[in-house]
Amino acid sequence: MKILVIEDEASMQEIIKETLEKEKYLVESATTYDSALDKIISFDYDCILLDITLPDGSGLDILFELKKLDKTSNVIIISAKNSIDDKVAGLNLGADDYLIKPFHIAELTARVKSILRRKTLGGKNELVINNVKVLFDDRIAFVNKEALALNRKEFDVLAYFMVNKNRLVNKTSLAEHVWGDFTDESDDFEFIYSQIKNLRKKLKDHHAEIEIQAVYGIGYKLIAL
Amino acid sequence: MRLHNYTLLYLSVALFFIIGVWASIFYFQMLDEVYDSIDDNLQNYKILIIKKAKTDSTILQKVTFDESNYSIKKLPSIAASKTKDIYKDTLMYMENEDDLEAVRLLKTVFTINHTDYYELNILSSMVEEDDLIEDLFYSLIWLYAILLVSIFLVNTFLLRKIWKPFYDLLNQLENFNLSSSNFQPLKTNVHEFKLLNNSVSDLLKKNIELYTSQKQFIENASHELQTPLAISINKLELLAEKNELTETDLYMVASVIENLQRLTRLNKSLLLLSKIENKQFSDEETVSVNEIVNRLAEDFSDLASFKNISIEVVQHAELSVKMNKDLADVLLGNLIKNAVVHNSSNGYVKIILEQDSVLIENSGDQTLDAQHIFKRFYKNAAEKNTTGLGLAIVKTVADKYGFEITYSYNDKHCFRIGF
Structure with a gap:
């Protein structure tokens, strides 16, 4: 299972990485809009965790790119903004879930696993x-x-x-x-x-x-x- | 006291003194003129009588006034030579008035052929001073009253006309609301009003800017706090997972997490408050209050049963309100949560739905301070776990939609939302 974490905050990224690695997932990370774009175009991921606010662009734009690549079904948006507009926009663009900071690592694990189960077990949830x-x-x-x-x-x-x-x-x-x-x-x-x-x-x-x-x-x- | 009456009060006092002083000066001047005129008349009369006496000696026998107004008395020559004209006021009996009245008397001495000396007394009726004063007094009272009435009328008219911009401004300030900033500058040609207008405009503009930036600041600050809070809590959670900690260490970590979570709740509540105030919950729909209340009652049932508190929903009517769905949840959720959390042991919560209101009652020992419970950070000293923002949020939501929220205590706490 390969997971991409797009998050500009280094500490946050570390935490997510550590949490998911404990579940034996392979975790890669990107800190900027450009590097994130590079990775999603080059590789396939089972799950993408996407921070909406990136230093050089909006996470929603990445979502838009993913939609063009038809790869949005496994995206969880992570945002510090509990904004209904962002949530609606994100889910409309095909994101699967929306997680608001601060969240608990158990909650993060549960959400990621839920997505991976649906993706891999072929309906057998x-x-x-x-x-x-x-x-x-x-x-x-x-x-x-x-x-x-x-x-x-x-x-x-x-x-x-x-x-x-x-x-x-x-x-x-x-x-x-x-x-x-x-x-x-x-x-x-x-x-x-x-x-x-x-x-x-x-x-x-x-x-x-x-x-x-x-x-x-x-x-x-x-x-x- | 209104500006109108205030001016009138000062004017009436000032006029009282002005008219009083003026009246005394007027009185003495008039009296002086009257005396002058009478004395001139007497002088003239004297000359006529003396002339007549020189040709007609019969009048020299007229020793009493009788029907005329003069009398003549022969004097011994020695005494007469030094006597001058004397004017004096005296009293005399008047037939018509049947009383003694003031008269003016001229006492003089004249001679015929420088041998015989005669004393001549001439009378003239006088102004009756007491009557004069009385007349003057009443006239002045009338003048005073009429002046006050006219000043009152003119003032009323002027105040309405000239001071209109001022009262308009006052009215606007009274109804001014920082969040809706509905100030309309005045149209006026009066310099002072223009000045006032500009000053007030500037002041309000600054206040609105300050208010907006403060609201924005709280929102931004809350946002910025989310990430570090998330990092701190999550790192501590990872640390606690490590199985390397002793029980004491774990206890400390748990306590830090707990406090960070309190901070997170506080931050979330502040964020919610500023979001409501910054009008970020604009989409509205018709929400069923019954549905929300029933769902919330179910949500809180676990907590309530743990605390041995019964929750009862009484539905007298179907109630729907047009508002934001999330805010409806926040409004009712906060109140129901409050009722469950701040309850006495083995207590009850009763939610009554009426045609246009919701009543949330719960048992409790003592009344709350109705003045302050809706203020931010108001809380009971005994409750360490509350943010003190729950009811402030309720009030903000209620205000946003113009709902009326009231608290009363009658052996039970009762919150009522009038939709």
């Missing part, structure tokens, strides 16, 4: 870890072919952890991903704990070979047993 299988489109999870009775939020939590296997998932990141922006000020996310407790119990009851571990003070981590 699923993920398997040991005896646990998640079907994203049908929103069902199985342990040993036996369906887990999960409510909507529990499924979202499990899916998010599955995608971020072995990665530290910040509790804010989890809350934002599953419950949306409005949960932000709510009592240090204590309520998440009760949701995870339920989920853990259901997984254990079905003898799932995965475990959601608490990481002291920060969040959780899903590991394969």
Whole structure:
């Protein structure tokens, strides 16, 4: 899997690179409009992360070039601007997703993986870890072919952890991903704990070979047993 | 006090003194002239009587006034020689008035053939001073009143006519709104008004520029903060993932991440505020408030059930509003979130949808300061996790669409949005 990161901010680029390399992806990067253009014309990528504001041009123009090359289906726009106009323009030009800075690395991983799954599995949008299988489109999870009775939020939590296997998932990141922006000020996310407790119990009851571990003070981590 | 009445007050006091001083001067001058005239008359009379006496000695016997106005008395020659003309005021009984009235008396001495000396007294009726004063007083009161009334009328007319540009300006300033900057310069030929006009225009222009640049500054600053915030949080997340940290280290990292996230929330809220103020949510559509409220109630159900708080939605009516969809979410979301987060344990949230309003009630122990809750960065000292911007955002959205938002407390917190 080859991913191109077009981002002018060196530190940001480093972070994205490190995050994605942990998932065993091959990551290349471009910091300017021109070098980005060179790369997209010369090579094919499975996923492109595109910053809208570049020092020598607009990311939207790169998107336009990609559209001409018919390569837009796997682009995630990264922007510091939560601008509806940019979002609409980007998605209209064929970008797949729009991620607003600051984002959590778990969220980034989830978005990239979602794109790669759709691209590579030929419609079979699923993920398997040991005896646990998640079907994203049908929103069902199985342990040993036996369906887990999960409510909507529990499924979202499990899916998010599955995608971020072995990665530290910040509790804010989890809350934002599953419950949306409005949960932000709510009592240090204590309520998440009760949701995870339920989920853990259901997984254990079905003898799932995965475990959601608490990481002291920060969040959780899903590991394969 | 209005400018109009203020002028009138000063003028009435000034006029009172001016007319008072003028009246006394006028009174004495007039009296002086009257005396002068009477005395001249008496003098003339004296000459006529003396002439007559020289030819007709019968009048020398007229020792009392009786029906005429003079009397003659023979004097011993020695006493008479030194006597001069004396004018004096005295009182005399008047038949018609049945009272003593002031009269002017000329006492003089004349001689016939330098042997016989006679004292001549001539009377003339006088101005009745008390009557004069009374008449004068009433006339002046009338003058004063009429002057004030005319000044009032002229002033009213002048104020309306001449001061029109001034009042127009005042009116405009009263209705002036920094964000809509609707100032229209005045049309006037009066130098002072032109000056005022220009000064006010300049002042407003500077203020608008300042306001705009400040708004722009907040937006730009918030944008610029996003990337470094993102980098800091993400680097710490990567650091925490490294499995090299002790529990104490992790705890510190977690605390830094938490604070950075607070900063991020604050920054996002500020950005949202300035975006609303900078009119970046221009597209509007008809949104169903019922739909949004039901969805939000569902979104907050996990948090609410964790806190043992019940959420109830009472739909008395179908309510639709024409506004930006995202802002509708922000408006209702912030209020419902507030109701859930700032609740008492085992409390409730009740959302009531009426024909043209939404009521969001929740249990709570004590009333909030209705004066300040919608101000930016207003918060309870006990709540460390809030940005203090939630209700400011609510108010900004409500103001943008002219919704009326009110808070009241009656054993429960109640926010009402009137659409």
